[in-house]
Amino acid sequence: MTDQEILSKFTRILRDLLLDDSIELAMETRREDVPNWDSFNYINFIVAVEIEFGVKFKVADIESFANVGAIVKETTKMLA
Amino acid sequence: MLQGASPRSPTMSWLPIAPNFRDDLRAALDQAKPSDALERLAALAAHRLGFLETVQLDRALARLDLKEAPGFQPVRLAILASSTVDHLPPAIRVAGLRRRLLIEVHGGAYGQYRQDLLDPASALRRFKPQAVLFSLSAREAIAGISLAATAAEVDSAIGRFIGGLRSLWRRAREIGGAAVIQQTFMDVSETLFGGYDRMVPGAPGSVVARLNDRLIEAAAEDGALVLDVARASQRDGIDAWFDVGRWLQGKLEIAPQAAPFYGDLAARILAALRGLSKKCLVLDLDNTLWGGVIGDDGLDGIVLGEGSAAGEAHLALQHYAKLLKERGVILAVCSKNDAKVAEAVFRDHPEMVLRRSDIAAFLANWDDKAQNLKTIAARLNIGVDSLVFVDDNPVERARVRQSLPMVAVPELPEDAAHYVRCLAEAGYFEAVAFTSEDRERAQQYAANAEREALLGSAESMDEFLRGLNMSVVCGPFTSVDHARVVQLINKTNQFNTTTRRYASEEVAHITSLPEALTLQFRLVDRVGDNGLVSTMILRPTPEDEDVLEIENWVMSCRVFGRELEYEAMNIAVEAARERGARALVANYIPTAKNDVIKTLYPNLGFTEVNQSAPANGATRWLINLADYVERDTHIVVQEQQDD
Numbered sequence: 001m002t003d004q005e006i007l008s009k010f011t012r013i014l015r016d017l018l019l020d021d022s023i024e025l026a027m028e029t030r031r032e033d034v035p036n037w038d039s040f041n042y043i044n045f046i047v048a049v050e051i052e053f054g055v056k057f058k059v060a061d062i063e064s065f066a067n068v069g070a071i072v073k074e075t076t077k078m079l080a
Numbered sequence: 081m082l083q084g085a086s087p088r089s090p091t092m093s094w095l096p097i098a099p100n101f102r103d104d105l106r107a108a109l110d111q112a113k114p115s116d117a118l119e120r121l122a123a124l125a126a127h128r129l130g131f132l133e134t135v136q137l138d139r140a141l142a143r144l145d146l147k148e149a150p151g152f153q154p155v156r157l158a159i160l161a162s163s164t165v166d167h168l169p170p171a172i173r174v175a176g177l178r179r180r181l182l183i184e185v186h187g188g189a190y191g192q193y194r195q196d197l198l199d200p201a202s203a204l205r206r207f208k209p210q211a212v213l214f215s216l217s218a219r220e221a222i223a224g225i226s227l228a229a230t231a232a233e234v235d236s237a238i239g240r241f242i243g244g245l246r247s248l249w250r251r252a253r254e255i256g257g258a259a260v261i262q263q264t265f266m267d268v269s270e271t272l273f274g275g276y277d278r279m280v281p282g283a284p285g286s287v288v289a290r291l292n293d294r295l296i297e298a299a300a301e302d303g304a305l306v307l308d309v310a311r312a313s314q315r316d317g318i319d320a321w322f323d324v325g326r327w328l329q330g331k332l333e334i335a336p337q338a339a340p341f342y343g344d345l346a347a348r349i350l351a352a353l354r355g356l357s358k359k360c361l362v363l364d365l366d367n368t369l370w371g372g373v374i375g376d377d378g379l380d381g382i383v384l385g386e387g388s389a390a391g392e393a394h395l396a397l398q399h400y401a402k403l404l405k406e407r408g409v410i411l412a413v414c415s416k417n418d419a420k421v422a423e424a425v426f427r428d429h430p431e432m433v434l435r436r437s438d439i440a441a442f443l444a445n446w447d448d449k450a451q452n453l454k455t456i457a458a459r460l461n462i463g464v465d466s467l468v469f470v471d472d473n474p475v476e477r478a479r480v481r482q483s484l485p486m487v488a489v490p491e492l493p494e495d496a497a498h499y500v501r502c503l504a505e506a507g508y509f510e511a512v513a514f515t516s517e518d519r520e521r522a523q524q525y526a527a528n529a530e531r532e533a534l535l536g537s538a539e540s541m542d543e544f545l546r547g548l549n550m551s552v553v554c555g556p557f558t559s560v561d562h563a564r565v566v567q568l569i570n571k572t573n574q575f576n577t578t579t580r581r582y583a584s585e586e587v588a589h590i591t592s593l594p595e596a597l598t599l600q601f602r603l604v605d606r607v608g609d610n611g612l613v614s615t616m617i618l619r620p621t622p623e624d625e626d627v628l629e630i631e632n633w634v635m636s637c638r639v640f641g642r643e644l645e646y647e648a649m650n651i652a653v654e655a656a657r658e659r660g661a662r663a664l665v666a667n668y669i670p671t672a673k674n675d676v677i678k679t680l681y682p683n684l685g686f687t688e689v690n691q692s693a694p695a696n697g698a699t700r701w702l703i704n705l706a707d708y709v710e711r712d713t714h715i716v717v718q719e720q721q722d723d
Contacts, residue, residue, distance in 0.1 A: 016102065019139040042168055043329060047336040048132045051089065059325045061487055 001079060003027065006053075006072045013048045017041060027069030046071075053079065088320040089130065090312065090341040094348035094490040094506035096481070098127035105140055114144045117153070123485065125177040134340045138170030140281050141177065151180060151672070155350055158186040158209035158258075160193030160248075162216045162332035163407045171343025180343070180350040190331065197251040202217060204255075211259040211350060211581065212252040213307065217333045222287045226463045227272075229282035234290060240624050242294050249304055257586030259353055261346070262299055264292050264310035266333065268322045303584050305353075305512055307345050308514070309334065312670055320570070348510040355571035358488055359462050360510040361404055362453060364471035365415035365444070367421055369434070371496065372396045374425055375417060385431025393496040397435035397470075408518030410440045410460060410525060414452045414469065417444040440525045449484040460525075461637035463673055468508045470499075471546075513563045517611045527608040528638060534607070545643060545714040548605040552644065554651050555720035557591045557598040557615070565600055568634055573673040575635035575645075577666060577680070595620050597628060597655055601648055602720070603639050613639045614648055618656065620664060628656050630666035640676070646711040649684050653708050662705055665689070669698040685709060 001008040011025045018036050032036045038044070049071070050056055057071075065071050094377075098104065101124065108120035121141055129137065148154045155176065159165055170186035176183035184208040188196045193214070196204040218607055221241045225234055249260045269284035277283045292310050299306050313321035316338075323335040334342050351357060366373045371383030371390045383391045405411050411434070415422055422444035426436040436442070441459045443452045449471070457464040467487035477489045490506050492499055511518075531548070538544035557565050566584045573579070582590075590596050601614040614635040618628040630652070635644060656664060666681055682688070685708060686701035 001133055013132065016136050019136055019143075021106075040330075043326065043332075044135060044167070044336065048328075051131060051337060056325075062325070062329060067373075 003072050006075055017044055017048060025068050029068045030078055089337040090316045090320050092128050094502050095128040096491045098124060101133055105136060109140055113148055115149050117144055118146060122177050125174050129340055131337050134171050136176050137174050152182045153354060155181050155183045156210045157183055158204055158207060159213045159215055160188060161190050162220055164190050164331045165215055167336050168342060171339040174345045175343035175347035179347055181350060183209045197248055208256050209258045211261055213261040215263045222284055222289055225282055225287055227282045227621050231281040234281040234287060238291050238294050238329050243297050246298055246302055249302055253585045257583045257589055260304040261307055261349055261585040262304050263307045266309050266313050266322060296701045348507045352510040352512045357510050359466035360410040360412055361401060362412045362414045362456060362467050362469045365417055367472040368470060369398060374421055379429060390496060397499045402433055405522050407410050408521040411438055412441040412456045413439050413612050414449055415444045416446055419444040424530045450480050453487060454483060471705055508585055513567050515564045515567055530607050550605045550714055551716040551718055552647055553718045553720045554599060554604040557600055561600060561612055565615050568615055572634040574637050574676050576674050579670045579671050580632050590617060598650060603644055610639055616652055626661050627663045627665055628661045643713040643715060647713045647715040650710050653705055657705055663702060665702045667698045667700050669696050
């Protein structure tokens with residue numbers, strides 16, 4: 001799966017989670033750039049990604065992802 | 081859990097998959113009327129939803145911002161937790177919607193539950209919950225217990241903890257008689273000694289097991305209900321329910337992917353408290369109760385019983401149905417078959433566990449199954465929404481779901497080996513009590529069939545009633561009958577004047593009030609004891625203490641048409657006179673189900689009191705006791721013995 005494909009799936013997940021179809025994610029998007037993407041919904045997003053992709057992130061990674069791109073990269077790594 | 085492995089999610093396998101969830105959700109929100117949108121969301125909620133779908137649906141529900149809606153019951157639930165539970169209310173609300181409950185959830189800050197309960201001015205108390213759910217982690221209970229503790233030391237530490245819990249339950253109940261729901265303790269500990277763990281009283285695994293045993297005993301004594309996550313996590317595996325990463329990140333004890341299932345467990349208890357649990361299991365025959373098609377394969381050809389794995393699988397479903405019958409669930413058959421051929425299997429097949437006499441309504445014909453289900457409900461005098469329909473055929477299931485969406489239709493797995501599990505997991509028959517009435521229900525339905533035969537042979541209704549030799553045993557609510565009284569009030573939908581639901585504690589409280597008049601009626605006749613079949617709660621009106629208001633009056637549909645309502649009113653009037661009352665008033669609040677008593681009060685001689693039309697369509701009725709004319713009935717009155 002390419003970064004773009006993962007990113008578009010991430011976008012759909014976050015749109016669903018926040019019920020906001022105006023959300024557009026890019027590799028450099030940070031959590032604070034998206035309205036209502038608070039820490040509670042960050043965990044929800046991680047859970048949804050884990051279920052959708054069948055992966056499990058490390059606790060240390062979850063607290064240090066700098067932006068959406070970092071999550072995409074880690075997902076790619078785990079899918080490899 | 082292994083890193084890189086995806087989290088396992090407990091799934092609600094009995095619910096059908098939503099083919100078009102995203103679009104349907106958005107279409108629901110496009111509805112102009114909020115009540116239309118709510119109906120569409122409720123229909124979506126009846127599907128197998130994962131974590132993300134549940135969160136979405138809850139968000140859509142929040143946008144509607146409805147506190148009440150026609151056809152939905154509002155419920156106020158407070159969650160008191162020692163871990164983070166922000167992810168649970170959405171799941172509880174969605175599972176409530178699945179049962180047409182609009183659940184408003186109050187969640188305190190985690191770890192604050194003691195203060196919230198004790199502070200008379202807390203937001204919790206102002207919220208006035210109807211049910212309080214304690215979601216506690218075992219951590220704090222076991223924190224003070226050392227590994228070297230003796231069994232006696234462990235017991236006394238657990239005893240202290242449970243004692244503290246019980247006083248919190250009491251506090252919760254004091255808030256307007258709220259029902260108490262206690263979550264069992266999940267064992268998230270790791271083994272220390274291996275297999276020897278359970279032999280060390282202070283080992284965490286041993287302590288949690290002991291804690292749960294004591295908890296169940298206390299809950300049984302105090303009338304608290306149990307949300308059994310310990311059992312669920314044993315069944316699905318602890319990794320499905322507890323994710324250590326989520327605990328470390330946010331102190332979530334229930335893993336987010338388990339939240340939808342947790343919500344369903346909570347909502348089924350709330351529904352059961354309101355009498356919304358299912359009452360009747362309707363079974364298909366071919367390839368459901370046995371393998372093969374009786375019309376084609378014949379008695380020798382169908383697969384049933386020992387000697388074949390598939391035959392034993394079908395037998396297991398029969399055994400399970402029989403157990404359900406023993407706990408008070410009514411059994412019925414709905415099958416496309418020739419009636420004679422189908423009944424012959426029950427009579428002549430040596431491996432059959434279910435007998436014809438176990439089945440209260442037997443419909444084998446070639447008609448539409450939805451129509452047959454309506455007939456079954458009518459014959460048993462229960463609502464169509466009290467039925468669970470089990471059929472292996474996906475086409476029949478889809479048709480029934482489409483024409484009767486209120487009937488629960490489990491999505492049976494293809495392999496008959498898993499039928500029982502699917503049916504059991506769905507929790508359709510969630511109970512909040514197991515009373516002597518439940519144990520005897522099957523017998524009572526059989527006795528009713530006998531009464532119907534008597535009615536058939538009688539020349540007139542009058543002769544039939546005279547021939548029954550009926551007597552009513554009556555008196556105030558007793559502690560012995562408490563559980564049955566609560567059950568009857570909360571499960572009765574047809575003969576229910578106000579459809580007010582009462583928590584167990586509330587009934588106990590009312591019973592203790594000297595100004596309240598409570599009456600329970602047990603009807604006995606020549607065929608058998610019908611059990612406790614009617615209750616009445618009367619209280620003085622705030623305006624005039626000499627006027628008693630019938631706040632709630634229910635009667636089991638099993639005894640309709642037996643003149644009990646007339647004799648009950650004779651008794652109530654007599655009791656009211658003894659208290660010096662001069663009049664009775666009563667409300668009739670119409671619902672979708674209590675049409676059968678819309679002329680009850682005028683028939684009893686009450687006259688309507690004019691009042692501005694209330695939103696719920698209630699009418700108010702009055703009778704001066706001086707004007708009451710006692711009705712002659714065929715029922716002899718006996719006072720009950722004090723308990």
